[in-house]
Amino acid sequence: MNRRIWRRTRSGLMVGLVGLAVVLALVPLGLILGHLLVKGAGSLDWAFFTRGPAPTGVEGGGVVHAIVGTLIIVGVASLMGLPVGIAAGIYCAEYPGTRLATATRFVADVMNGTPSIVVGVFAWTWIVAPQKHFSAFAGSVALAFLMVPMVLRTTEEMIKLVPHSLREAALALGYPRWRTSLAVVVRTTLPGIVTGSLLAVARIAGETAPLLFTALGSQFLSTRIDQPMAALPLVVFNYAIGPFEEWHRLAWATALVLILVVLVLSVAARIATRGRFTLRG
Amino acid sequence: MTAVAPAFRIPPATTPATPSRTVLETERLTAMYGKVTALANVSLRFDANRVHALIGPSGCGKSTFLRTLNRMHELAEGGWITGRVLLDGEDVYAPRVNPMQLRKRVGMVFQKPTPFPTMSIYDNVAAGLRVDRGRAARVGLDETVERALRSAALWDEVKDRLRTSALGLSGGQQQRLCIARTIAPRPEVILLDEPTASLDPLGTQRIEELLFRLKEAFTIVIVTHNLQQAARVSDTTTFFYLGQMVETGPTRQIYTAPTEARTEAYITGRFG
Numbered sequence: 001m002n003r004r005i006w007r008r009t010r011s012g013l014m015v016g017l018v019g020l021a022v023v024l025a026l027v028p029l030g031l032i033l034g035h036l037l038v039k040g041a042g043s044l045d046w047a048f049f050t051r052g053p054a055p056t057g058v059e060g061g062g063v064v065h066a067i068v069g070t071l072i073i074v075g076v077a078s079l080m081g082l083p084v085g086i087a088a089g090i091y092c093a094e095y096p097g098t099r100l101a102t103a104t105r106f107v108a109d110v111m112n113g114t115p116s117i118v119v120g121v122f123a124w125t126w127i128v129a130p131q132k133h134f135s136a137f138a139g140s141v142a143l144a145f146l147m148v149p150m151v152l153r154t155t156e157e158m159i160k161l162v163p164h165s166l167r168e169a170a171l172a173l174g175y176p177r178w179r180t181s182l183a184v185v186v187r188t189t190l191p192g193i194v195t196g197s198l199l200a201v202a203r204i205a206g207e208t209a210p211l212l213f214t215a216l217g218s219q220f221l222s223t224r225i226d227q228p229m230a231a232l233p234l235v236v237f238n239y240a241i242g243p244f245e246e247w248h249r250l251a252w253a254t255a256l257v258l259i260l261v262v263l264v265l266s267v268a269a270r271i272a273t274r275g276r277f278t279l280r281g
Numbered sequence: 282m283t284a285v286a287p288a289f290r291i292p293p294a295t296t297p298a299t300p301s302r303t304v305l306e307t308e309r310l311t312a313m314y315g316k317v318t319a320l321a322n323v324s325l326r327f328d329a330n331r332v333h334a335l336i337g338p339s340g341c342g343k344s345t346f347l348r349t350l351n352r353m354h355e356l357a358e359g360g361w362i363t364g365r366v367l368l369d370g371e372d373v374y375a376p377r378v379n380p381m382q383l384r385k386r387v388g389m390v391f392q393k394p395t396p397f398p399t400m401s402i403y404d405n406v407a408a409g410l411r412v413d414r415g416r417a418a419r420v421g422l423d424e425t426v427e428r429a430l431r432s433a434a435l436w437d438e439v440k441d442r443l444r445t446s447a448l449g450l451s452g453g454q455q456q457r458l459c460i461a462r463t464i465a466p467r468p469e470v471i472l473l474d475e476p477t478a479s480l481d482p483l484g485t486q487r488i489e490e491l492l493f494r495l496k497e498a499f500t501i502v503i504v505t506h507n508l509q510q511a512a513r514v515s516d517t518t519t520f521f522y523l524g525q526m527v528e529t530g531p532t533r534q535i536y537t538a539p540t541e542a543r544t545e546a547y548i549t550g551r552f553g
Contacts, residue, residue, distance in 0.1 A: 163395075165391055165392075165393050165395045166395050166397070166398075168353065168356075168391065168395070169391060169395035169397070169459070170397070170408075171353065171356060171384070172351065172353060172384055172388065172389035172391075172463075173384065173385075173388070173408060173409040173412060173462065173463070173466075174381045174382065174384040174385040174409060174412050174413070174466070175381070175412055176381050176412075179412065184397055187397075187399050188397070188398050188399050190399075
């Protein structure tokens, strides 16, 4: 009897500790979101989303230039990074034993751990410096470099989840190897690959360091990819370190928009995974 | 203790007296994984419109043998063979033979049902027909799919939901769907690798009944762990043990009067 009570007490204690850890993990997220809402939500109005920046010292103004800029820079980066990452991930999963796959996997892991500012320096050295001017394209290249290893690894992991029996079933029907890979294996994991891609997009949308000396930032609404361009993280950075109260207000609001964009992408990734994504019957 | 008698019905002499043409044949077939021999020196003949059962304990090489027949064995790590496999008298391992084309003539059904999860019931059955014919497969596709589903005794259960996911079917239905998918391109031979191992008794019974009908149109080779099943469904039985083909013959003879002591020991449940 005594032992049972002791066991229950211990169990309750452990559950309590684990629950406490969960709460501790959630506290920073709650604090950040709450703080952003308090400081930034008040500044979100129609002008914020439709106007460019106001002249220094003037109240109001918006970040439409940065919203458009982020969409373009991240879009171009995705066009370059996603196909390469997905294709390389398929290769690594389908030909796991080959030397190229092993090397690719190693490089991807190293790149995953590379600080993003280093990637920015790299893009500056190879694109900005030779061209002698900053450009949104250089920023996209830097972000694409960050995307490739992330997408590669998630794609590979997703494909590895496909049961071997499914592959065999396709081969036994007379499917050539490449059709088995595409029509059955990749097709089955498509929702997972989409999820991985969306998460990678969300991840790089918030990157600031690689854009600092590539896209640079701009005060004007621009769609020219060979010229400097504004982006949401850059706006946050520049406004936050600026001396004006008005800038700080805009920085908070921009940060809120940025985190909402990331949140929407993550939720979209969740929805893409749900429902039809079942590997076993 | 008296000798253990088989705890199940001895099959009647189901083999028709009429002789049948040999469809599939192996000559001194040896299957290897790298340097490991999985199966040595097997020579067997499979006649048309019969059910041939391959029995034996786990690891005896019967599944490997089955996979050499449609060249799935060579897809395994280090898989290679010596000897010959003849389909209608032609060596399937000849250099000019395309394994993909061979697998359309020698279909295969696996232990676990393997419907393609992203495809509808209809598309699953049509999958094998669309492989190399693409759009041309559309001509008469509905009829072919229906015929395959009817042959697999699944049509009545799925005819109103052909466009729904194949994952909505029960395990037994999924396995019959896989059979329909296999027979839709009209192969000559159907290989079944323990097709009922993951099914409940009712699902198992339906597959077994199906085999009786399918052998009218196909030559069937079935690997099974289940001795009763081999006795119930097959015309000939081959016993494998430790990578050797021990004995082969009409099922009734294998079960009632085996010539090898090892066969008798296995059949009567003394090992394996």
